[in-house]
Amino acid sequence: MNRLMKPGARERETLLNSGLLSALGVESVAAMMEIAVIGNLPARQILFREGEPADMLHCVLSGYVRLYKLDPDGREADVELYGPGDLIGASALLDGSRYAVTAQAAEPSLIARFDLKRVREIASRRTDLCTALANALSAQLSRVFASLADDRLHTAPQRVARYLLSHCAPDGRAVSFRLPYQKSLLAGKLGLAPEALSRAFSLLRNHGVNVRGRLVQITDPEALRRV
Amino acid sequence: MNRLMKPGARERETLLNSGLLSALGVESVAAMMEIAVIGNLPARQILFREGEPADMLHCVLSGYVRLYKLDPDGREADVELYGPGDLIGASALLDGSRYAVTAQAAEPSLIARFDLKRVREIASRRTDLCTALANALSAQLSRVFASLADDRLHTAPQRVARYLLSHCAPDGRAVSFRLPYQKSLLAGKLGLAPEALSRAFSLLRNHGVNVRGRLVQITDPEALRRV
Numbered sequence: 001m002n003r004l005m006k007p008g009a010r011e012r013e014t015l016l017n018s019g020l021l022s023a024l025g026v027e028s029v030a031a032m033m034e035i036a037v038i039g040n041l042p043a044r045q046i047l048f049r050e051g052e053p054a055d056m057l058h059c060v061l062s063g064y065v066r067l068y069k070l071d072p073d074g075r076e077a078d079v080e081l082y083g084p085g086d087l088i089g090a091s092a093l094l095d096g097s098r099y100a101v102t103a104q105a106a107e108p109s110l111i112a113r114f115d116l117k118r119v120r121e122i123a124s125r126r127t128d129l130c131t132a133l134a135n136a137l138s139a140q141l142s143r144v145f146a147s148l149a150d151d152r153l154h155t156a157p158q159r160v161a162r163y164l165l166s167h168c169a170p171d172g173r174a175v176s177f178r179l180p181y182q183k184s185l186l187a188g189k190l191g192l193a194p195e196a197l198s199r200a201f202s203l204l205r206n207h208g209v210n211v212r213g214r215l216v217q218i219t220d221p222e223a224l225r226r227v
Numbered sequence: 228m229n230r231l232m233k234p235g236a237r238e239r240e241t242l243l244n245s246g247l248l249s250a251l252g253v254e255s256v257a258a259m260m261e262i263a264v265i266g267n268l269p270a271r272q273i274l275f276r277e278g279e280p281a282d283m284l285h286c287v288l289s290g291y292v293r294l295y296k297l298d299p300d301g302r303e304a305d306v307e308l309y310g311p312g313d314l315i316g317a318s319a320l321l322d323g324s325r326y327a328v329t330a331q332a333a334e335p336s337l338i339a340r341f342d343l344k345r346v347r348e349i350a351s352r353r354t355d356l357c358t359a360l361a362n363a364l365s366a367q368l369s370r371v372f373a374s375l376a377d378d379r380l381h382t383a384p385q386r387v388a389r390y391l392l393s394h395c396a397p398d399g400r401a402v403s404f405r406l407p408y409q410k411s412l413l414a415g416k417l418g419l420a421p422e423a424l425s426r427a428f429s430l431l432r433n434h435g436v437n438v439r440g441r442l443v444q445i446t447d448p449e450a451l452r453r454v
Contacts, residue, residue, distance in 0.1 A: 091365050145294070191379045
């Protein structure tokens with residue numbers, strides 16, 4: 001990370017609203033703020049690599065960080081995409097463990113990091129921090145179960161349709177919105193090659209989906225539900 | 228679960244060696260033993276269903292429990308297979324949450340269950356329990372990341388080869404072993420239809436793999452590594 005610094009007023013505000021810190025009591029917040037260090041990550045910079053000894057817990061303040069695993073011949077498989085408020089590296093909580101995945105900034109990002117040894121030390125004294133960590137992990141596990149099932153149950157166009165529908169209100173009205181990140185990231189998140197995502201978008205045109213750059217228009221969510 | 232009972236000497240022994248309880252101090256072990264209830268699950272019995280309010284944490288003492296998600300038209304996608312010592316339902320740790328998946332006994336199983344409200348209450352006083360829960364979740368998250376990446380990176384025969392190789396010593400010697408569970412369960416675990424697993428086993432015959440029932444012989448692990 002570049003230009004490491006103590007969190008200023010704005011970063012403290014963002015941290016206080018993050019999933020982890022918002023669940024803590026005053027004293028645990030103070031203890032975590034005390035050890036927080038903020039840094040900028042330029043796009044594509046690696047935060048940590050799979051297999052490295054885990055020494056930091058990270059929290060995304062702005063931007064997106066992709067998590068992936070590599071196979072021996074260098075191919076990458078995205079397994080998670082974390083955005084503002086998300087905790088990264090919680091799968092390496094256990095003392096002595098190594099990062100299970102590689103984390104890379106998907107766009108310029110602002111990250112808070114916490115020395116994992118000190119996090120463990122605070123958590124061993126303060127159950128609110130320990131509980132908040134377990135709860136964050138619990139939610140992350142549910143999310144990855146959902147991704148795995150989505151991969152196993154659905155075709156590429158169905159996965160894309162489900163992602164788009166998650167941005168629609170349940171009332172079935174037409175909507176338009178901007179994708180929160182580049183299409184290549186969305187492809188990775190859904191376990192698709194970028195070409196497969198383009199093909200899915202083309203096919204979904206017949207189901208009332210128009211995509212221009214990152215702008216998405218959905219004219220008939222009900223039709224999309226039937227893909 | 229059938230015939231609920233307090234754990235006897237043998238079940239206490241197994242519980243003490245499970246991932247969760249083995250990490251606890253004497254007092255937390257006593258508190259968890261106090262609330263533990265043991266029951267038998269016949270094969271195919273449902274332990275809990277996706278979407279139900281989560282009220283129990285479970286630990287497998289013997290047998291296997293498969294976790295799956297359902298899509299609206301009733302198709303199932305396996306997302307995890309838990310065996311002896313594994314914790315089930317930890318993804319529903321947060322107060323007020325619902326089970327993220329359905330859990331079904333894959334074979335006759337012996338299960339310990341703990342009232343989740345009381346687990347939370349103990350964990351809020353005892354950091355060793357809270358830490359052990361977080362560590363168990365952390366390991367489970369890493370494992371699901373690996374399954375997701377395996378699905379996204381590898382063909383069916385490659386996934387099967389990798390599973391078989393995980394039973395081989397690194398020295399490259401020939402081995403034979405018994406699959407720990409039925410082939411249909413292995414197929415689900417690897418995200419394959421049973422026919423796809425059979426085709427993969429046939430194809431792997433050319434790479435030194437012989438399968439008879441649940442008995443597997445691997446004559447040349449090095450060849451298998453190159454699949």
